[in-house]
Amino acid sequence: xxxxxxxxxxxxVLEKQRHALEELYDRYVNLVYSFALKSTRNQQAAxxxxxxxxTRLWTxxxxxxxxxxQFASWLLTITRNLAVDYARKERxxxxxxxxxxxxxxxxxxxxxxxxxxxxxLERMKDRIRYAYRYLSExxxxxxxxxxxxxxxxxxxxxxxxxxxxxxxxxxxxxxxILRKHLLVEREG
Amino acid sequence: MHNGGMNLCELCASYMLGECxxxxxxxxxRHLLTCPSCRQELRDLxxxxxxxxxxxxxxxxxxxxxxxxxxxxxxxxxxxALDRPQDExxxxxxNRATGVYAVPPERRKRPVWSYGLIAVLVPLLIASAVWNFxxxxxxxxxxAGIPAQPARIVSFMPLKAVNQEFVSAxxxxxxxxxxxxxxxxxxxxxxxxxEGSEAYQVWLLRGGQRSNAGTFRVGDNGxxxxxxxxxxxxxxxxxxTLEPDANGTEPRGSKVMGx
Numbered sequence: 001x002x003x004x005x006x007x008x009x010x011x012x013v014l015e016k017q018r019h020a021l022e023e024l025y026d027r028y029v030n031l032v033y034s035f036a037l038k039s040t041r042n043q044q045a046a047x048x049x050x051x052x053x054x055t056r057l058w059t060x061x062x063x064x065x066x067x068x069x070q071f072a073s074w075l076l077t078i079t080r081n082l083a084v085d086y087a088r089k090e091r092x093x094x095x096x097x098x099x100x101x102x103x104x105x106x107x108x109x110x111x112x113x114x115x116x117x118x119x120x121l122e123r124m125k126d127r128i129r130y131a132y133r134y135l136s137e138x139x140x141x142x143x144x145x146x147x148x149x150x151x152x153x154x155x156x157x158x159x160x161x162x163x164x165x166x167x168x169x170x171x172x173x174x175x176x177i178l179r180k181h182l183l184v185e186r187e188g
Numbered sequence: 189m190h191n192g193g194m195n196l197c198e199l200c201a202s203y204m205l206g207e208c209x210x211x212x213x214x215x216x217x218r219h220l221l222t223c224p225s226c227r228q229e230l231r232d233l234x235x236x237x238x239x240x241x242x243x244x245x246x247x248x249x250x251x252x253x254x255x256x257x258x259x260x261x262x263x264x265x266x267x268x269a270l271d272r273p274q275d276e277x278x279x280x281x282x283n284r285a286t287g288v289y290a291v292p293p294e295r296r297k298r299p300v301w302s303y304g305l306i307a308v309l310v311p312l313l314i315a316s317a318v319w320n321f322x323x324x325x326x327x328x329x330x331x332a333g334i335p336a337q338p339a340r341i342v343s344f345m346p347l348k349a350v351n352q353e354f355v356s357a358x359x360x361x362x363x364x365x366x367x368x369x370x371x372x373x374x375x376x377x378x379x380x381x382x383e384g385s386e387a388y389q390v391w392l393l394r395g396g397q398r399s400n401a402g403t404f405r406v407g408d409n410g411x412x413x414x415x416x417x418x419x420x421x422x423x424x425x426x427x428x429t430l431e432p433d434a435n436g437t438e439p440r441g442s443k444v445m446g447x
Contacts, residue, residue, distance in 0.1 A: 021261070025257065029254065030248055030249050032249075033248075033253070034247045034249075047253055050257055054257050054258075054261060055261050069238070073238040121242060125242040125243065127239065128240065128243045147237070152205075154207075171201055172201060175236060178236045179232050179236055182235070183232055183235060
């Protein structure tokens with residue numbers, strides 16, 4: 001199993017091969033757990049999210065398409081959905097999930113030889129940390145609430161006691177800055 | 189919300205965040221088809237979104253979590269562990285039963301023969317339970333105090349009659365694993381009783397090669413079981429022949445059943 005790619009392992013998981021799921025668990029549990037812990041800010045909740053994520057991998061029928069991007073990204077999209085959903089339920093708010101995997105598929109349109117699609121996780125880490133430095137405190141806070149804790153824009157507007165238009169425009173600014181510094185390789 | 193005067197390009201972020209109304213979503217999806225810059229923006233937003241988690245510090249998951257997570261998942265699947273061994277050749281997906289029992293019925297269309305298989309499987313499990321019990325006793329006698337590991341099915345192949353004469357015969361073959369030890373179990377019913385020195389013989393087939401996996405005799409009840417240590421060969425299919433005696437190294441009689 002060790003020599004198999006993530007995509008091959010996921011294919012075997014669809015065939016209900018337990019060893020394949022175990023191997024994926026070993027490879028990615030720290031990533032999933034770290035995400036869940038940051039999102040839920042609670043160890044027990046993070047454990048439950050890890051359970052939900054790997055149960056989802058075991059029961060999914062759609063599987064992972066390597067042409068659509070990296071396995072880690074796909075897994076983290078699932079993790080975020082479940083973590084955010086979990087956090088929202090905990091807050092007794094809407095249980096709507098912001099990005100469905102199907103939607104992720106819809107919006108993914110990778111092109112061949114796109115350096116971003118094949119960038120290593122380490123490189124991506126460096127890049128996003130670099131880009132983040134350009135965000136102001138309020139912009140970083142917005143991303144934190146939106147991305148990690150799954151608040152909607154209108155919830156954030158309510159919490160901050162400001163018009164939703166202001167929040168939207170701050171989001172646009174934040175995304176613009178991140179795009180500029182994150183995707184500099186393609187543009188520059 | 190949306191009206192004709194609205195600039196659809198502004199919906200890009202809300203669309204990605206899933207915060208559009210249904211009409212906005214539909215309008216933006218249509219708009220995407222004709223707006224290359226929105227397509228590019230959406231692609232960029234998605235990349236940002238996918239890169240965001242990479243900023244987090246990685247924390248090691250608790251060591252006890254693995255057993256908890258995997259046990260919860262696999263126990264929902266019942267007791268059938270239908271992993272195929274790593275070295276088993278692929279390309280047998282047409283007649284493999286893997287997954288049939290592991291997936292809830294509404295998830296996958298159940299092939300007609302699988303109902304027959306269930307009928308076969310129940311007595312097989314009883315047979316293997318008896319066998320496991322015997323094995324366990326034997327092991328415990330040999331190595332008192334060392335618990336034997338539970339056996340599980342790692343590969344499962346239904347067997348069908350290939351000969352008009354044996355049309356009512358049914359059965360299955362599986363590989364049982366216990367610790368590192370693998371055994372081949374073949375279980376059949378509806379067979380014709382063997383006479384005199386006659387024996388049924390099990391062959392492991394790969395390409396044009398056959399290797400003998402063992403022989404068994406059948407009484408008037410038509411049941412036949414073979415349990416053998418798993419030979420160190422890979423195979424694609426299993427064939428069963430009726431032989432004049434149990435001493436052949438090549439098939440001489442006619443093929444009765446196969447995968």
